[in-house]
Amino acid sequence: QSALTQPASVSGSPGQSITISCTGTSSDVGGYNSVSWYQQHPGKAPKFMIYEVSNRPSGVSNRFSGSKSGNTASLTISGLQAEDEADYYCCSYATGTTPWVFGTGTKVTVL
C-alpha cells in the first residue's frame, strides 16, 4: 500500500485561503469516507483536525474545512494565520493488507 500523495509544500499570505490535496485511489480515498487530517508543529505530536472527510472535532477552528471529490481529498485553511504554519497529513482507510495509510505530508508556510 503506497502513501497517499500530497504536495510537498503550500504557502500563502496571512488572511488568504489555501488548499492541500491528498490523492489516492479507489481502494482508499475514493472508496471510503474515512479520510482524516492532522496538523503537526515541529517537535510536537500530531493534532487531530478533520474526520470522515469533512467533520471538525470540537475545539478545532472553523477556518479548517475538508472535502473529497473522487480519489482526491482536500483540506482548506481560510483566513490563514501565522500559527497555521505546520506540517499537515491526510490519512485514509484502505483495502488490502494495510488498513490505514497516511499521506506524504505538506509543509504549510505563512509568508
Added chain:
Amino acid sequence: EVQLVESGGGLVQPGGSLRLSCAASGFSFSGYWMSWVRQAPGKGLEWVAIIKQDGSEKYYVDSVRGRFTISRDNAKNSLYLQMNSLRAEDTAVYYCARDNVDSRDYWGQGTLVTVSS
C-alpha cells in the same frame, strides 16, 4: 482529560528487541481501538499497527508484520508494541493513538527508538 504516555524507547542494535508501552488515562480504555504510528527522523507519519478493544483483531503495516506484535492490557489501561528483529529503518519516534470515528483523535508525545550499532 485524555492522556497517552509512551515509554520504552531507546538505543538498540540491529537484530535486537524492544518493548514499547503506552499508559492511557482519562477515558474508558477498553472501549476503543488503539494504534501505533511512527515517524522516522525528518520524514512523514507511518501507521504501524492497530488492535481491537478486546485484542481479538490486530492489523499491521506490511513492513513490520511478523516482527512486531501489538497487544493491550485493559485491566492496566496499557497498550504495548513488542518489536523484534529491529532494523535501521525502524528508527523513528513511535506514537500511540486512540482510534475514534475512523481517525486517531488523541496522541501521546512519542518515544524515540534508535536502531544502530
